[in-house]
Amino acid sequence: MQSKNVNAHLTEIRDYFKMAVSVDCVIFGFDNDELKVLLIKSDLKEYKDMWSLLGDIVRPGEELDAAADRVLKSRTGLDQVFMEQVQTFGGVHRHPAGRVITVAYYSLVNIQHAALKKHGNELHWHPVKAVHEMAFDHKEILDCCYERLKHKVIEQPVGFNLLPRKFSLRELQNLYEAILDVKLDRRNFRKKFLSMDLLVDLNEEEDDVPHRPARLYKFNFEKYDQRKKRYLGIGF
Amino acid sequence: MQSKNVNAHLTEIRDYFKMAVSVDCVIFGFDNDELKVLLIKSDLKEYKDMWSLLGDIVRPGEELDAAADRVLKSRTGLDQVFMEQVQTFGGVHRHPAGRVITVAYYSLVNIQHAALKKHGNELHWHPVKAVHEMAFDHKEILDCCYERLKHKVIEQPVGFNLLPRKFSLRELQNLYEAILDVKLDRRNFRKKFLSMDLLVDLNEEEDDVPHRPARLYKFNFEKYDQRKKRYLGIGF
DNA sequence: ACAAAAGTGTTTGTCGTACACCCATGC
């Protein structure tokens, strides 16, 4: 559906101003200790069987952010997730059907909550590290958004958006290690996050693990939002 | 000229797809110990006598970066300056003549080298702190780019692009103080920059100052570019 | 009892910050 829409629109546009604006969403998830990205199989003949980002033409009268929200929701059913505009790609020949300038967004979703809506196309979560070739310039867009995410995650505690509401410190550490592609010291990591005083100890434990169960926490989004307004400092 | 172009294009566009793409450039300079931005007086009747950023419609077949370069060059005569894409503003009603989605850039120029080309409109350097109301959503765009600059300047030594080739440490400090709007300790500032080992002591001194003249330095861009590729660390 | 991961403190080094005095020049 995505690609057909694009094509249908493009045929109209090409005869007029020869320019269209789209949004592309890099939808990140976290599962099995890996950072994943949601991709769809392109049905453009030029990119047969290649994977591409989720995107669509921006409609007349539609805000850019709204278009990105719409794409996200139409594919995952998710709403009100963390999303950030990253960069706009305007290469003259980036789309075979004509000039399409695309505004790239990334979003962070709880992969368990996503109810994928295929609309016919194949739609899968791919480990970010394993994605190599993509349709259009989408690999470049993915790389750009991934770099932005790495940067963001060391400045602000946004990683929680990728986790279930209840999580252990080990899961949180695995998330950071996966995103940043580094190994971190467990004690220092715990110390740092606990001293932020933004984790709420739920007095619950993991279940069904073949070893000592970990305590579960939730992130105090409200407290962070309030604090953010006051501090505005560097780092969390 | 800017606005007339926009209007001429828009009249055409409006009858068709009702969407155009433009670039807007936030051109920063540094003079008289103040951060300045180059603005032009709008000649749109809706924004009579208000100041606006320098921008233009992206031409068919023109890359976005190329459009931004073109705008910069046509107004300042400058080429190959530091420039970075920041964000795209797509508010449906941001332009009174129709839908114009604009990609915002900021650039850092040596204000002494800029040879302003007015093309009829008033064109002036304004202290960033003194800019309040602007045409369109340009104040929002300016604020956004300024925030990005603040962020950038504490991560990478890009400020040199705003200075003459030869500068004193005092000038450099004034630049940082102006951009970040803070007071810095002179000794710590000198220590930090000298320890980066990217300043070349020119063995020259200021002239015509009514006090002890300061040593002059230049920034070693080549060394920084090489080092950047190896380190990729945080901070300079 | 064994395996597997959870949980916990201390030490060390680095870096940022605060701070005051002498120096060189023009007038």
Add this chain to the structure above:
DNA sequence: GCATGGGTGTACGACAAACACTTTTGT
């Protein structure tokens, strides 16, 4: 000789990094 800004070093505190053992649970 005085006013103005240039140039310099040290001490302290905070935070990041390195590092090993005990505890809890399931099998």
